[in-house]
Amino acid sequence: MPELPEVETVRRGLQPVMEGAKILVAEARRPDLRFPFQPDFVARLKGQVVTGLGRRAKYLMADLGSGDVLLMHLGMSGSFRVIKPDNEAAPGEFHYPKGKDSAHDHVLFRMSSGADIVFNDPRRFGYMKVIARNALEDEPLLRGLGPEPLGNEFDAAMLARSCEGKTTSLKAALLDQRVVAGLGNIYVCEALHRSHLSPRRIAATLSTKKGEPTDHAKRLVGAIHTVLNDAIKAGGSSLRDHRQTSGELGYFQHSFKVYDREGEKCTTPRCGGTVKRITQNGRSTFWCPKCQK
DNA sequence: AGCTGGACCTGGACGC
DNA sequence: TGCGTCCAGGTCCAGC
Numbered sequence: 001m002p003e004l005p006e007v008e009t010v011r012r013g014l015q016p017v018m019e020g021a022k023i024l025v026a027e028a029r030r031p032d033l034r035f036p037f038q039p040d041f042v043a044r045l046k047g048q049v050v051t052g053l054g055r056r057a058k059y060l061m062a063d064l065g066s067g068d069v070l071l072m073h074l075g076m077s078g079s080f081r082v083i084k085p086d087n088e089a090a091p092g093e094f095h096y097p098k099g100k101d102s103a104h105d106h107v108l109f110r111m112s113s114g115a116d117i118v119f120n121d122p123r124r125f126g127y128m129k130v131i132a133r134n135a136l137e138d139e140p141l142l143r144g145l146g147p148e149p150l151g152n153e154f155d156a157a158m159l160a161r162s163c164e165g166k167t168t169s170l171k172a173a174l175l176d177q178r179v180v181a182g183l184g185n186i187y188v189c190e191a192l193h194r195s196h197l198s199p200r201r202i203a204a205t206l207s208t209k210k211g212e213p214t215d216h217a218k219r220l221v222g223a224i225h226t227v228l229n230d231a232i233k234a235g236g237s238s239l240r241d242h243r244q245t246s247g248e249l250g251y252f253q254h255s256f257k258v259y260d261r262e263g264e265k266c267t268t269p270r271c272g273g274t275v276k277r278i279t280q281n282g283r284s285t286f287w288c289p290k291c292q293k
Numbered sequence: 294a295g296c297t298g299g300a301c302c303t304g305g306a307c308g309c
Numbered sequence: 310t311g312c313g314t315c316c317a318g319g320t321c322c323a324g325c
Contacts, residue, residue, distance in 0.1 A: 003318060034301075034320090058319080076319055077303075104303085123302045125319060168296060177320080184318055239318060259318095282298060284316085 002058055002074035004149065004182030005231035005252065010080055011055045013245030014117065017082055018050045018062060021113035025092050028107050034075060034127040044068055044130045045109070057145050057181035068130050071141065075125025082245045085116045094118075117245075145181040149224050154180060156221045159206060160213035166203035170220075171280045173203035180224070186237060186259045187227055189286045193258045194223035196268070198292045199278075199285045230255065258286040266291060 002010070026045040028037050038044075048064040055061065062070040089095035094108045094116060107119040107128060119126070131139050146162065147154040162179045163170075173179050174188040183191070192199050197216055206217040231237060235250035239260075243249060257267050258275050266273040266288040273290025 006318075073319085075302095076317070101304090121302095122304065123317090123319095125302070166295085172296080175319090186318060237318075281296090283319095 002076075002078065003184035003187050004055075004058060005187070005228055005234075006236035006250065007055055007058050007060060007074065007182075008232050009236040009244055009250055010074070011053055011060055013082065014060070014080060015053045017111055017113045017115035017117065018053050020050070021111040021115075022047065022049045023064075023109055024112055025094075025110040026108070027094065030106055033106060033121060033124045035129070037128070038130060041128070041130060045070065050111075056142065057148065057177060058184070059142070063133070064130075067133050069133050069136060071129045071131055071139070072119075073126050073128075073141075075121060075123060075127070077123040078119065078121040078126030079243065080245045081118050081120070081243070081247065083116050083118060085110060085114070144178045146176075146178045147180060149180050149182050150228055154221070156206075156213035156217040159221055160217045161207065161211065163203040163206045163217075164211060168203055169199060169280055170197060170201045170203050170206070171199035171285050175281075175283075182228075183224070185283055186256070187224075187231065189259045190227045190257060191220065191223040193268075193287060193292060194227055195219040196291050196293065198289070199280060199287050201293075258288060261286060 023045050026042045028042060031037060044066065048066050048068070050062050051065055052063040053060065054063070058073060060072040064070060083096050086095040094110070096116065101120060101122060104122040105118050105120050109117040111117060129141070136142065147158060159180065163173050166173050170192065171188060174183050174191070175185065189199070197220060206214055206220070208214060231252040234252035234255065235244055235248065237252040238249040239253060261275045262277040264275050266275060268288065268291045271288060271291040273288040275286055275288055278285050
């Protein structure tokens with residue numbers, strides 16, 4: 001599920017049951033997700049109080065009382081659900097209704113807040129890692145991350161600067177987490193449509209020869225802001241029945257203008273174009289060639 | 294150095 | 310029904 005708005009929605013769902021609560025039990029039900037779990041993964045979690053739950057780009061970060069940080073990424077198909085523990089179960093055991101994809105419930109936490117938290121990830125592109133807080137800046141997974149798209153430092157000037165000299169497409173540049181961290185395939189397509197910019201445009205065209213941001217860059221940053229904020233307000237997007245931690249569906253998918261709308265009429269007033277799908281860098285791009293230039 | 298394409302996984306939708 | 314193909318919200322890494 002997870003681009004920035006979905007990860008932020010997950011964070012808000014987990015925060016009430018995680019923050020200030022102790023991890024009574026932690027369990028990893030397989031040796032690896034995308035990477036092997038660290039040998040001391042469970043040991044470093046058990047008994048720790050979660051002092052805060054934050055987000056950086058598409059990562060969730062749980063601060064622990066020990067000074068460690070639990071880093072979590074949802075990959076393509078990761079999700080969390082919050083369930084009530086079964087009081088009949090032994091204290092260290094997780095008993096809960098099994099669904100058809102329970103086989104992909106890979107990580108479980110029992111919190112002192114009275115919640116069990118289950119991480120499910122069929123494709124296992126997600127991962128979790130415990131890092132000492134004072135070593136965060138050396139963490140390779142976080143190293144080259146660009147600015148938060150909703151943060152103060154991300155503006156047209158900064159976007160133009162980081163796209164300077166880039167010969168790749170605008171689509172590919174915006175998906176590059178070093179340029180801006182948190183966008184994915186959906187919100188890049190949506191932001192480009194809302195700013196009427198072609199996904200095939202060369203990224204370097206966001207700046208003038210003097211290195212000043214063009215109006216295009218300003219429009220694009222504005223569109224990124226609005227589409228992300230609107231999506232967060234809607235609880236993210238629910239594709240293929242992906243759910244929030246509470247089991248509720250986000251509803252921003254109903255607001256997609258182009259993503260997964262190939263063949264539909266463009267919604268831009270007086271455009272009259274049709275949404276097309278092309279492949280760029282191996283991934284689908286949805287856009288309207290008529291109003292995106 | 295920057296960029297592209299393949300690899301990593303599983304499951305759902307579709308066509309025959 | 311079953312089998313094959315294609316596609317999916319991400320990102321790392323090799324190779325050009």
